[in-house]
Amino acid sequence: MPGPAAATAAARGEIVAFPTDTVYGLGTSASSREGVERLYRMKGRGPDKPLPLLVASTAEARRWVDWPPQAEALAGRFWPGALTLVLKATPQGRGLACCRGETLAVRVPAHPVALALLEACDFPWAQTSANESGQPPLADGAAVAARFGEALAVVLDCGPASGKESTVVDATVSPVRVLREGAVPAGDVLARPRRVLFVCTGNTCRSVMAEALFNGLAAQVGLEASARSAGIAADPAFPVPAAVRGALAAEGVPAPEHVPQPVSRELMDWADRVLVMERRHQDALLARFPESAAKVALLAGPEGVADPIGQSEAVYAACCRRIKSELGPILGRTLEEKDHASHP
Structure with a gap:
């Protein structure tokens, strides 16, 4: 389990590399504007593209995003797990440094290290996959450390990740729309109950x-x-x-x-x-x-x-x-x- 150094670094707006149930991530406090801008620079990502939000629970997600019935249904089936939900941001959510419009992409990861890290913090994490924009995700903590080096405050290396990114779903509408198919098959998301x-x-x-x-x-x-x-x-x-x-x-x-x-x-x-x-x-x-x-x-x-x-x-x-x-x-x-x- 992660020690306090990672949570302390993220609270200061520094960048932490950590494993998730999908790929390795780079993250920091979603409340830190300096940290979020640092994350954009490391990623080489345009500032118009919002960063996903990682939270420890469904209850915490409701603080940052509106929660329609379709979100409750999908979260109940797939969280913690490899499904990212795009939802309308609440007034509190719009105040986060990673919010770039009316919506936020939010997920509860299933990896025990990532969950322990999130639970140890009193803030949500802005997160992105550990790679430069347009490049494939790096396979493990050692590869992430080698690529980003001193730009990282803490690296939590837990061996190889699955290598497949999360599935992204627009849950602002009903029926929901799959924006990107990843670890969770689109058919599983869209399947109607019988x-x-x-x-x-x-x-x-x-x-x-x-x-x-x-x-x-x-x-x-x-x-x-x-x-x-x-x-x-x-x-x-x-x-x-x-x-x-x-x-x-x-x-x-x-x-x-x-x-x-x-x-x-x-x-x-x-x-x-x-x-x-x-x-x-x-x-x-x-x-x-x-x-x-x-x-x-x-x-x-x-x-x-x-x-x-x-x-x-x-x-x-x-x-x-x-x-x-x-x-x-x-x-x-x-x-x-x-x-x-x-x-x-």
Whole structure:
């Protein structure tokens, strides 16, 4: 694991060479204008080209970039890992020295040394691959040290890197666009889920509406996809409220004959995507099924979908509409195009 020298050097705006799960990187504090300019000069990169941002966690990423549902879904599947997301910068993000416009490219690396380094700092890192612009990445720490020499404050040499750069995705739009294919195949990024499990607390309201809406909308556009639902604390004795049936009927979707069921290993294994309504549901699933972490994500971003249980029919109807609005990015462009055609 890296010692304090690397973090201290980066905080001063000096350049550190370190391994990632893709290629060796050159990095410094993204808050240091002097450090970022030094990085541009070493790289031979035009100042109009923004530098990617490395952070230690999804929670930290949300501080610097806006976080739409498609970002939550991709981060849940591929982070930590070799996927870089281009997202709209928050006001705080636009204040970083590496920001050159309205967007930032951000990633959580999977390499233990890189993660430990990021976690040891109270700032994000501006980073670029360890090579001159237009040249292939250097293979290991020794090659990086030989090429850049005294311009580097610290070199963390952990042997050869994989040599394949991250895949870059424009997640400001939905469906997302692959800008550069790298270590993560474009097909994996763009693949639509075929089996979706929706999870809420009691499996009587939100997840039931999500299941019915998803299955109904998928059938309308001819997608071979299906959904099921379950609850973290489901009790089969509790019936589905009449307000759920009414909210679904208002959207033209019949309510299923449904008995609440708890989340099980069988359901988790069946699903290729698990979408939850609140952060606490995600936490509960990850505690019980840590091996399924890559497929669990929030349906509606960090704010979640509030529970309408025990409230008015209008609240149920609003909840149903909110869930429906979040299904577009999941079902993909086919659904969007059908909606546009039916509402000229």
